[in-house]
Amino acid sequence: MVAEKKIALVQEQNSMNIMDQTRGLNYEENLLWEKGHGDHPGVDLPTPKGMKSRTGLPVRDKVGLPQLSEPQVLRHFVRLSTKNYSIDHGFFPLGSCTMKHNPRLNEKIARLPGFGGIHPMQPESTVQGALRAMYELQEILGELTNLRGVCLTPAAGAHGELAGLMTIRRAHEMNGQGHRKIVLVPDSAHGTNPATAAMCGYALRVIPTKESGRVTVEAFKAALGDGKDVAGMMVTNPNTCGLFERDIIECADLLHKAGGYFYCDGANFNALVGKIRPGDFGVDVMHINLHKTFSTPHGGGGPGSGPICVNEKLRPYLPMPLVVKKPDDTYHLEDDGERTTTMGRLKGFQGQFGMHIRALTYILSHGADGLKQVSEDAVLNANYILSQLKEDFYVPFDGPCMHECLLTDKLQKDSGITTLDIAKTLIEHGMHPMTIFFPLVVSGAMLIEPTETESKETLDHFVTVMKSVASDVKAGDVEKFHGYPLSAPRRRLDETKAAREPVLRWKE
Amino acid sequence: MPDNLKYTQEHEWLKIEDGNVAVLGITPYAQDALGDLVFVELPEVGRKLTKGEHFAVVESVKTAAEVYTPVAGEVIAVNDNLSGDPELIKKSFEEGWIAKIKLENPSDLEGLMDRAAYDKFTSSLD
Numbered sequence: 001m002v003a004e005k006k007i008a009l010v011q012e013q014n015s016m017n018i019m020d021q022t023r024g025l026n027y028e029e030n031l032l033w034e035k036g037h038g039d040h041p042g043v044d045l046p047t048p049k050g051m052k053s054r055t056g057l058p059v060r061d062k063v064g065l066p067q068l069s070e071p072q073v074l075r076h077f078v079r080l081s082t083k084n085y086s087i088d089h090g091f092f093p094l095g096s097c098t099m100k101h102n103p104r105l106n107e108k109i110a111r112l113p114g115f116g117g118i119h120p121m122q123p124e125s126t127v128q129g130a131l132r133a134m135y136e137l138q139e140i141l142g143e144l145t146n147l148r149g150v151c152l153t154p155a156a157g158a159h160g161e162l163a164g165l166m167t168i169r170r171a172h173e174m175n176g177q178g179h180r181k182i183v184l185v186p187d188s189a190h191g192t193n194p195a196t197a198a199m200c201g202y203a204l205r206v207i208p209t210k211e212s213g214r215v216t217v218e219a220f221k222a223a224l225g226d227g228k229d230v231a232g233m234m235v236t237n238p239n240t241c242g243l244f245e246r247d248i249i250e251c252a253d254l255l256h257k258a259g260g261y262f263y264c265d266g267a268n269f270n271a272l273v274g275k276i277r278p279g280d281f282g283v284d285v286m287h288i289n290l291h292k293t294f295s296t297p298h299g300g301g302g303p304g305s306g307p308i309c310v311n312e313k314l315r316p317y318l319p320m321p322l323v324v325k326k327p328d329d330t331y332h333l334e335d336d337g338e339r340t341t342t343m344g345r346l347k348g349f350q351g352q353f354g355m356h357i358r359a360l361t362y363i364l365s366h367g368a369d370g371l372k373q374v375s376e377d378a379v380l381n382a383n384y385i386l387s388q389l390k391e392d393f394y395v396p397f398d399g400p401c402m403h404e405c406l407l408t409d410k411l412q413k414d415s416g417i418t419t420l421d422i423a424k425t426l427i428e429h430g431m432h433p434m435t436i437f438f439p440l441v442v443s444g445a446m447l448i449e450p451t452e453t454e455s456k457e458t459l460d461h462f463v464t465v466m467k468s469v470a471s472d473v474k475a476g477d478v479e480k481f482h483g484y485p486l487s488a489p490r491r492r493l494d495e496t497k498a499a500r501e502p503v504l505r506w507k508e
Numbered sequence: 509m510p511d512n513l514k515y516t517q518e519h520e521w522l523k524i525e526d527g528n529v530a531v532l533g534i535t536p537y538a539q540d541a542l543g544d545l546v547f548v549e550l551p552e553v554g555r556k557l558t559k560g561e562h563f564a565v566v567e568s569v570k571t572a573a574e575v576y577t578p579v580a581g582e583v584i585a586v587n588d589n590l591s592g593d594p595e596l597i598k599k600s601f602e603e604g605w606i607a608k609i610k611l612e613n614p615s616d617l618e619g620l621m622d623r624a625a626y627d628k629f630t631s632s633l634d
Contacts, residue, residue, distance in 0.1 A: 437570040437571060440571060443541060495544070495569040496544040496545075496546055496569055499546035499547070499567075499569060500546050500547070500594075
């Protein structure tokens with residue numbers, strides 16, 4: 001009954017005018033345009049009484065911005081920023097996203113005047129240190145992947161995918177294989193994989209993985225056929241079910257024999273970094289998310305950065321520009337036209353330079369042993385959660401898992417509590433929800449990636465909340481879940497209405 | 509679910525009208541898996557479809573799913589009411605159809621499941 005009353009209260013509050021809702025320190029922020037309608041002056045000053053314009057023209061036109069003072073505007077944005085949940089607020093176990101802590105040392109180094117104060121159009125001779133830092137990052141990413149040709153310019157993960165697949169397409173075209181039009185993608189892939197293939201003009205052939213959660217040699221062979229029309233495959237390893245693709249070397253061999261290239265989605269590299277090198281399991285090209293594996297800011301606080309790494313077969317076709325080291329030990333940003341085989345330029349200037357510096361700082365401060373421990377601890381943490389929750393939630397594919405674990409709502413669904421309710425319950429407990437309803441190969445997926453940067457206390461808190469959900473559902477105490485979250489700035493949203501009737505701009 | 513329909517492993521239902529027209533929709537199992545529907549992308553009338561081709565997209569708050577045709581043929585009608593009210597798909601088999609396809613090869617219908625076989629198929633899933 002208490003829960004029902006609470007829900008009724010929420011509905012009542014949601015229907016109230018939001019402008020009346022500021023209570024105590026819980027501010028309801030209106031838009032600046034809605035605030036700035038008072039008759040007090042802000043950016044437009046009132047014309048002094050009795051003043052005459054000597055030229056006859058108006059002294060100053062109205063600027064047409066909300067009439068607010070500097071502290072009013074500042075407070076508006078500061079209050080809004082407090083409502084934006086981030087990795088700096090708390091636990092953020094978003095699967096396939098690697099929301100790890102961004103060390104502040106990265107920020108300090110990226111702000112050094114020699115890095116933070118330079119301009120991309122400065123003469124090369126004046127930015128040799130910056131170019132050397134980029135070159136060092138290229139070399140290290142080449143070493144970590146054993147894919148020695150590295151282009152740092154792609155501006156995000158999906159952009160790196162596009163760069164990777166365009167590199168493959170260029171290689172086929174240059175080698176008289178432009179007729180290859182099929183790309184193989186498992187059904188557990190990130191949505192960006194098929195989208196990228198389609199953007200490059202390829203048709204998709206799906207490799208089914210529902211049975212075991214992995215790409216098997218049999219399923220791969222069936223999808224490959226004779227392989228004459230296959231340009232390549234796109235596989236994430238470990239995959240989106242948190243599982244290592246055990247048959248990947250055999251699949252890669254078959255693909256190479258048929259003349260295709262193996263693109264690896266690097267979104268899950270945090271499970272492997274420092275331990276194994278993707279070039280050693282048959283990968284020809286891979287993108288790296290600096291904003292995941294290498295701790296540069298992720299999400300709205302980015303920008304992202306998605307360098308690509310290729311082996312010698314694909315190196316000639318990499319996009320421009322690359323940093324090269326000349327015989328006299330100076331560094332040079334290779335420009336368009338210096339390499340005729342390149343697929344061209346995908347990004348202005350040299351990419352997200354500030355992110356290159358942050359990632360390099362992270363790598364150098366960890367060292368080879370530290371990076372190895374990163375992946376070991378990331379995998380350990382995910383398996384800790386899996387082992388704690390495997391009795392309470394359904395585990396579709398047996399563990400151990402890699403850096404993320406996959407659960408579903410199968411044991412709860414019959415009571416009317418679904419993955420969505422469980423995610424909303426996490427918000428009520430001050431945590432960001434896990435990835436939900438993805439991967440699509442299982443029903444009601446919950447994909448949990450704790451990362452190596454979380455303490456055991458944080459993991460235990462998460463486990464306690466999840467266990468309490470499972471035990472409440474078991475005991476039939478389910479009504480409250482439909483109302484969560486109750487203590488967030490916004491309660492349960494009408495997601496259907498938001499998708500059907502989005503209000504994307506302010507109207508008077 | 510009516511007994512006189514045909515069903516596919518991709519969770520479409522087909523109703524055969526006049527011997528050579530298939531009316532297509534998605535089954536309650538698919539509707540339940542998708543959740544609240546927000547958008548349906550309909551094919552153009554007159555489009556020629558090959559067997560197995562995807563011809564419509566059903567988008568929900570969780571995901572976007574493609575709808576495949578198990579039969580080859582020409583799209584002779586689409587349910588325009590779905591554009592304004594995607595949830596109509598769930599309302600009934602009469603109102604929730606997506607497209608009508610004029611069969612090119614009536615033999616395409618062979619091998620589709622009847623109600624009993626489809627029920628058995630869905631109970632074997634997850």
